[in-house]
Amino acid sequence: MDNTKYLKILAKQYPTPEEAATEIINLEAILSLPKGTEHFLTDVHGEYEQFEHVLKNGSGTVKRKIEAVLGEKSTAYKKRLATLIYYPQEKLELIKAEGINTNDWYKETIMDMVNVLKCVSSKYTRSKVRKAIPEEFRYVIEELITEKQEISDKEKYYKSIIDTIVRVGEADNIIIAISNLIQRMVVDHLHIVGDIYDRGPGPHKIMDTLCSYHSVDLVWGNHDVVWMGAAAGHPACIANVIRMSARYGNLNIIEDAYGINLLPLATFAMETYKNTDNSRFKLKETSSGEFVNASEIESEMYKAITVIQFKLEGEVIKRNPDFKMDDQLLLHKIDFDKKEVEINGKKYPLLECDFPTIDKNDPYRLSDEEEMIVKLLVKAFMHSERLKKHIKFLYKKGAMYRVYNGNLLYHGCVLLNEDGSFAHSDICGKDTYGKNLYELLEDYARKAYFSPIGSSDRIKGGDILWYLWCGPKSPLYGRDKMTTFERLFIADKETHKEKKDAYYSFIEESAEVADAILKEFGATGKYSRIINGHVPIEIKNGQTPIKAGGKVLMIDGGFSKAYHEKTGMAGYTLAIDSHGMWLVQHEKFESKAKAIAGETDILSDTLKVMDFDERMYVRDTDNGKRLMEEVADLEELLRAYQDGNLT
Numbered sequence: 001m002d003n004t005k006y007l008k009i010l011a012k013q014y015p016t017p018e019e020a021a022t023e024i025i026n027l028e029a030i031l032s033l034p035k036g037t038e039h040f041l042t043d044v045h046g047e048y049e050q051f052e053h054v055l056k057n058g059s060g061t062v063k064r065k066i067e068a069v070l071g072e073k074s075t076a077y078k079k080r081l082a083t084l085i086y087y088p089q090e091k092l093e094l095i096k097a098e099g100i101n102t103n104d105w106y107k108e109t110i111m112d113m114v115n116v117l118k119c120v121s122s123k124y125t126r127s128k129v130r131k132a133i134p135e136e137f138r139y140v141i142e143e144l145i146t147e148k149q150e151i152s153d154k155e156k157y158y159k160s161i162i163d164t165i166v167r168v169g170e171a172d173n174i175i176i177a178i179s180n181l182i183q184r185m186v187v188d189h190l191h192i193v194g195d196i197y198d199r200g201p202g203p204h205k206i207m208d209t210l211c212s213y214h215s216v217d218l219v220w221g222n223h224d225v226v227w228m229g230a231a232a233g234h235p236a237c238i239a240n241v242i243r244m245s246a247r248y249g250n251l252n253i254i255e256d257a258y259g260i261n262l263l264p265l266a267t268f269a270m271e272t273y274k275n276t277d278n279s280r281f282k283l284k285e286t287s288s289g290e291f292v293n294a295s296e297i298e299s300e301m302y303k304a305i306t307v308i309q310f311k312l313e314g315e316v317i318k319r320n321p322d323f324k325m326d327d328q329l330l331l332h333k334i335d336f337d338k339k340e341v342e343i344n345g346k347k348y349p350l351l352e353c354d355f356p357t358i359d360k361n362d363p364y365r366l367s368d369e370e371e372m373i374v375k376l377l378v379k380a381f382m383h384s385e386r387l388k389k390h391i392k393f394l395y396k397k398g399a400m401y402r403v404y405n406g407n408l409l410y411h412g413c414v415l416l417n418e419d420g421s422f423a424h425s426d427i428c429g430k431d432t433y434g435k436n437l438y439e440l441l442e443d444y445a446r447k448a449y450f451s452p453i454g455s456s457d458r459i460k461g462g463d464i465l466w467y468l469w470c471g472p473k474s475p476l477y478g479r480d481k482m483t484t485f486e487r488l489f490i491a492d493k494e495t496h497k498e499k500k501d502a503y504y505s506f507i508e509e510s511a512e513v514a515d516a517i518l519k520e521f522g523a524t525g526k527y528s529r530i531i532n533g534h535v536p537i538e539i540k541n542g543q544t545p546i547k548a549g550g551k552v553l554m555i556d557g558g559f560s561k562a563y564h565e566k567t568g569m570a571g572y573t574l575a576i577d578s579h580g581m582w583l584v585q586h587e588k589f590e591s592k593a594k595a596i597a598g599e600t601d602i603l604s605d606t607l608k609v610m611d612f613d614e615r616m617y618v619r620d621t622d623n624g625k626r627l628m629e630e631v632a633d634l635e636e637l638l639r640a641y642q643d644g645n646l647t
Helices: 003-013 017-031 048-070 075-086 088-098 103-121 126-132 135-145 154-167 171-186 203-211 222-231 235-247 251-257 263-273 296-319 368-382 385-397 434-450 456-470 484-489 511-520 561-567 592-597 622-643
Strands: 038-041 189-192 216-219 283-285 291-293 340-343 346-349 401-404 407-410 530-532 552-554 572-576 580-586 603-611
Touching: 003 622, 017 622, 038 048, 048 075, 048 103, 048 171, 048 203, 048 572, 048 580, 048 592, 075 088, 075 103, 075 171, 075 592, 088 171, 088 592, 103 135, 103 154, 103 171, 126 135, 126 171, 135 154, 135 171, 154 171, 203 251, 203 385, 216 385, 216 401, 222 235, 222 368, 222 385, 222 434, 222 456, 235 251, 235 296, 235 368, 235 456, 263 296, 263 368, 296 368, 296 456, 296 484, 385 434, 434 456, 434 511, 511 530
Parallel strands: 038 189, 189 216, 407 530, 530 552
Antiparallel strands: 038 572, 283 291, 340 346, 401 407, 572 580, 580 603
């Protein structure tokens, strides 16, 4: 566009020299502020209470600020204050029940909270802080946190405001408002590095929280994309979502949270599988990793959708030869008389072989009843308003990968050969690798939801979302196959193995490979790191989240309780502020109620990854670069005003 035309457009927003100059001054002030804190979470897997707790405490950032401001106070007092900030309404009720809420307690607590709020809000402009304060308390809180140089006896001034707050009965409301403000200010931007869905009971609650969070972005995990495919109406993705929900006893998420009617499936399952061998579906795994007896109808539904899934996946594999997944077509290799299946030329006995809807002559064909069930489920998933809202948010804020402030974020891996070079893929008929492969797959992932229903792009896009969930060259999955059939029906554990991509070997120690990946994706800053999820860190076996000479940070949150026995703790989160990066190792989270009553946190260790050579400011960030471009444009506009070229 001609520069004069651009300046004329910009002049509509800043119609006078004074307005342009004022905005330049404002932006320069913002650029000179310290960089805000970034908070990284991954693999939250539906564990809403633990997610909420980590979000509220900023992975220990709130506690660090309390210590910095109130270091001289007792440990017990600081623990209580931290819990009050995390859960103000619930904690106030307990404090009242204990009779601690005296006027003196209110006055001391509010003053200390104000001082913490001053500390956490110091990185922001007064305008940004003002906008975050609830309107009904804006004047009062702004007075409390604004330094009054002209007042000689400041302590008396602030004390009189707080005395009045307590006297008129607004202390509880002010405490709640300040607590929420501290939570809001302590983290400037949140990154979710994949896998919000499956296993835990509250992914919908996590999505509701994220939809209203002040500043957030996401990269997709393989458990997210299968839900995206389900919402797009892809039958194989829908079957996987229901099967996973049945496995973890979470069918209520589909029925109650998303309003999807599973009664037709339940009716079909009861009629078809009530007199069959359902022994492999009698147990369901809870989010705590325990196995409990499923009801008869749960077992029947679990088995019914599993068989439907295998059939639907067979059709996807057959219509996509570029997926190279023929080895996972197993239904036609079942010998129903001998009750065995052939895999890679070897025959294995089946633990269960009672499949009344599988036609031996055409095993991947849905029965008439199954076909009707699938059609009803597709319609129900596509018309769930709450699911639409959540999935559109995943598309709006999410991506396959992200480069943010010099760091490279992705969930699974970058596919590598055994020599550490980038592995090529000819999926979708294009020979691609690395960044180009990620972007090609993302393009199809978006077509799956936004292309016209029934179009070839939408069908292929849906197949790609399913492939990203479990395919052998899926960078979100990172294994050679998903052995669902084998784990369910074959005792020999050799068939259960899912070989990891070579990536996971190289990132243990190879800084060279990590540097090559960072360069491939354009993340080449001095402090650039790969921030990665997907694989739990087994700390009890000596594993560390810092890999490839410090170039890779594997921060699988380990939120799912099913992992705790294996890992020895509850995973890691990451924070980056203006001074450096640190990892936070989390203890197992028992419950929100215990955290409130016992004033317990879930932080066990903080590991400093690096200190920056110099403190980082907004001008050192991606947003700072955009603001500096705006300043340059505004200065050119101001010159045009001053030279008389614009009037």
